[in-house]
Every structure is written in C-alpha cells, then in structure tokens.
Amino acid sequence: MDTPLNTNLTYPKGFLDFLTLTPLRGHRVAGHDLAGTCLAAFNATLAALSPESPTLTLDQFATAAQRALDRYPGGGQPAFVTSRLASLQRLEALVADPGWDAPPDLVRRLEAIETYRTGPDRMLPADTPVVGQLDLAVLVDVLLQLEREGLAEYEDFCRFRQVAADYARLPVEGTGLTRAHWIEALQQASESPARRYGRARVRYAPDPRASLFHVT
Numbered sequence: 001m002d003t004p005l006n007t008n009l010t011y012p013k014g015f016l017d018f019l020t021l022t023p024l025r026g027h028r029v030a031g032h033d034l035a036g037t038c039l040a041a042f043n044a045t046l047a048a049l050s051p052e053s054p055t056l057t058l059d060q061f062a063t064a065a066q067r068a069l070d071r072y073p074g075g076g077q078p079a080f081v082t083s084r085l086a087s088l089q090r091l092e093a094l095v096a097d098p099g100w101d102a103p104p105d106l107v108r109r110l111e112a113i114e115t116y117r118t119g120p121d122r123m124l125p126a127d128t129p130v131v132g133q134l135d136l137a138v139l140v141d142v143l144l145q146l147e148r149e150g151l152a153e154y155e156d157f158c159r160f161r162q163v164a165a166d167y168a169r170l171p172v173e174g175t176g177l178t179r180a181h182w183i184e185a186l187q188q189a190s191e192s193p194a195r196r197y198g199r200a201r202v203r204y205a206p207d208p209r210a211s212l213f214h215v216t
Contacts, residue, residue: 041121
C-alpha cells in the first residue's frame with residue numbers, strides 16, 4: 001500500500017496562488033475546445049501518480065495554456081515542457097536499465113502516464129503548437145517531485161558505472177555493474193578514508209516552485 005503523500009510533494013504549497021484566472025475565460029485553446037472527459041482522464045492520471053494530488057479545472061488549464069501561447073507567439077516549445085519531456089526520457093531509461101532494478105511504484109506511475117499519453121482523451125492534440133505537450137509535462141512534473149531522490153541516485157550510479165567503464169576501457173553495458181555493486185562501493189567509500197568516491201549531492205528534480213503555473 002502506498003504511504004499517503006503530502007501535497008507539497010506534488011505541487012508547491014498554495015499552488016493555486018500562482019495562477020490568476022482570467023475572468024470568464026472560455027475553454028477554447030489554440031482552436032480546440034477543452035473537454036470535460038479529457039480533464040477527467042487527466043485528473044485520474046494525477047490521482048494515479050499521487051492520491052494527494054489536487055485536481056485541475058478547465059479554467060486553470062485554459063489559462064495556463066493561453067499564458068504559454070502568449071509568451072511564445074512565434075511558436076516553439078516552452079522551456080517547462082522541454083525540460084519535463086527530457087526528464088521523462090531519463091526516467092524511462094532508468095526503468096529500462098537492467099542494472100538498476102527500478103522500484104515497482106515508479107514502473108506503475110510511468111505506465112499511468114503512458115496510458116494517458118497514448119489514450120484518446122488528451123487535453124489537446126500532441127501536435128498543437130506550443131501547448132500540445134503541456135498536459136504531459138505537468139504530469140511529469142508531478143512524477144519528478146515524487147521520484148527526485150531515486151532519480152538522483154540513478155544518476156550517481158550512472159557516473160559510477162561510467163568511471164568503471166572508462167577505467168577498464170569497456171562500453172558501459174560491458175561492465176556488468178548493477179545497483180548492488182554501486183551500493184557496495186558507497187559502503188566501502190564510507191568505511192575507508194582512502195576511498196574518495198561518494199554520493200553526489202545533486203538535485204535532479206526541478207525546484208518545487210517550478211510547475212505548470214510557472215510556464216516559461
């Protein structure tokens with residue numbers, strides 16, 4: 001059973017304060033009418049990622065999408081979207097890495113996102129200029145808040161494995177190193193002052209304040 005999650009893990013405290021709704025905003029964005037059925041699918045995915053996640057409304061999504069459109073009048077993908085999609089690829093690589101043994105909760109959460117991504121009820125068509133992947137990016141943002149520690153550990157493991165591969169002049173996949181080897185190396189490093197390899201203190205998840213409501 002999942003441990004109940006604090007909403008701060010998925011959205012910043014008081015996240016609604018970051019978004020000022022446009023009075024009487026319609027639900028038409030980039031020529032597409034936002035549908036309640038699509039919002040229900042989106043919010044169901046949020047709940048699958050974290051039962052504590054607050055739901056979004058059509059007004060909130062429409063306002064955020066229009067804000068991105070206004071900021072990118074010439075087209076192009078918002079930095080928020082680009083960075084979250086890149087993080088999604090990294091999380092997928094983590095799960096696919098035979099050396100890491102991804103936790104079941106992460107596998108389940110990625111499956112929930114993939115079901116939404118490939119399903120018929122996307123908030124906007126994926127090829128919509130500027131905002132076509134905004135809904136997916138928001139889901140990934142929530143996932144990153146939940147998995148930030150695990151992703152940081154995986155990145156450290158990848159550095160450890162790369163160093164070993166370079167030293168042995170082998171391709172990474174030829175080292176045969178696993179998560180267990182990485183943990184053993186950390187333990188040895190902590191026990192021996194002569195060993196200098198240690199866990200990197202790097203934050204790979206986005207700043208908790210970076211969310212849908214800071215679309216840039």
